[in-house]
Amino acid sequence: MLDFEDKGKMKFCFKAFVKDAESLNEAIEKGMKFDYLSILFDDPTNIPLELVIARLQPTNTILMKEIKDINDVEDAIVSLGVMEVGADGIIFSPTSHEVYDSFIKELDELIAAHVCIQVGTITRSKPIGMGYRGCIDLAAIFNPDEGILVGSTSQGGLLCCPEVFHLPYMELRPFRVNAGGIHSYVFHVDHTDYLSELKAGSSVMVVNAAGKVKKYPVGRIKTEIRPLRLIEAAFEGGEIVNVILQDDWHVRIYSDKVTPLNITELKPGDKVLGYVTEPGRHVGIKVDEHIIEK
Numbered sequence: 001m002l003d004f005e006d007k008g009k010m011k012f013c014f015k016a017f018v019k020d021a022e023s024l025n026e027a028i029e030k031g032m033k034f035d036y037l038s039i040l041f042d043d044p045t046n047i048p049l050e051l052v053i054a055r056l057q058p059t060n061t062i063l064m065k066e067i068k069d070i071n072d073v074e075d076a077i078v079s080l081g082v083m084e085v086g087a088d089g090i091i092f093s094p095t096s097h098e099v100y101d102s103f104i105k106e107l108d109e110l111i112a113a114h115v116c117i118q119v120g121t122i123t124r125s126k127p128i129g130m131g132y133r134g135c136i137d138l139a140a141i142f143n144p145d146e147g148i149l150v151g152s153t154s155q156g157g158l159l160c161c162p163e164v165f166h167l168p169y170m171e172l173r174p175f176r177v178n179a180g181g182i183h184s185y186v187f188h189v190d191h192t193d194y195l196s197e198l199k200a201g202s203s204v205m206v207v208n209a210a211g212k213v214k215k216y217p218v219g220r221i222k223t224e225i226r227p228l229r230l231i232e233a234a235f236e237g238g239e240i241v242n243v244i245l246q247d248d249w250h251v252r253i254y255s256d257k258v259t260p261l262n263i264t265e266l267k268p269g270d271k272v273l274g275y276v277t278e279p280g281r282h283v284g285i286k287v288d289e290h291i292i293e294k
Contacts, residue, residue: 120233
C-alpha cells in the first residue's frame with residue numbers, strides 16, 4: 001500500500017473496473033484517497049457514474065471515465081455532462097478519423113458554449129396578419145432567465161421567453177417557447193436552423209441572459225395558423241434585427257432587466273435582449289459573402 005504522507009508532489013491515480021454495486025462502492029472508497037480516479041463501467045447505464053460524481057463532490061479527487069466503446073462518441077460527450085456536472089475528464093481512444101472528427105466537433109460545441117447577448121432598442125412593433133407559427137417543445141425545463149434566440153434574418157435574433165411566467169388563463173408549460181413564424185432562424189453557436197426544419201429528436205440551443213449555452217432535444221414542434229406581429233430592434237452597432245411572433249399578449253421576449261415583456265405591449269424605446277452576428281448563411285452555416293436581408 002502507498003505511503004500517502006511521503007508522496008510529495010507526485011500525483012496518483014486509482015484505476016477501477018465497476019461491474020456491480022460492490023465494485024462501485026469499493027472504487028469510490030479507495031478512489032477518493034487518490035488524486036485521480038479512473039473508472040471503466042461494464043454496463044451502459046449512467047447511473048453508476050452519477051453516484052460516483054455525487055460521492056466525490058466533497059473531495060478533491062478528479063474523476064476520469066474510460067469510454068468502453070472506441071466508436072461511441074455519444075457516450076464520451078454525455079459522460080462530460082451527466083447531472084449538469086459530468087466527469088472531470090474522459091479516457092477515449094477512437095481509432096478512425098471519422099469518429100475522432102465527430103468527437104472533436106461535439107466537444108467544440110460543448111466547450112464553446114457561450115454567445116454574446118446584447119441589449120437592443122425596440123424600433124417597431126405592429127400586427128402583420130395571419131400566418132403559420134411554431135412552438136418549440138423541448139425535453140427540458142427552462143429556468144426563468146433562459147430562452148431561445150429567434151430571428152427572421154441571419155443578422156441575429158431576440159431572446160424569446162419560455163412559458164415559465166404567470167399566465168392568467170392557462171397552465172404554465174415550462175418546456176415551451178412560442179418561437180414565431182416557421183420561416184424563422186433558430187440560432188446555435190455555429191449555425192442556424194429554420195424553425196420549419198426542426199422536429200422530434202432535433203437539438204436546440206438554449207441560452208440564458210448571460211450568454212451561457214445548453215443544448216436540449218426537441219420533443220415536438222407545434223405549428224398552427226395564428227395572427228402574427230413584426231417586432232424590430234436596433235443594436236449598438238447599427239444592426240437591425242427582427243422577429244415575427246404570434247400576436248398575443250401571452251407571448252413574451254426578455255427585457256434588458258431579464259423580465260418578460262408581453263409583445264402586444266411593446267413600444268419604441270423598450271430595451272430587449274438579443275444576439276447579433278454577421279449575416280450570410282447557406283444551409284444554416286455561416287458563409288463569407290455579400291448578402292442583404294430585409
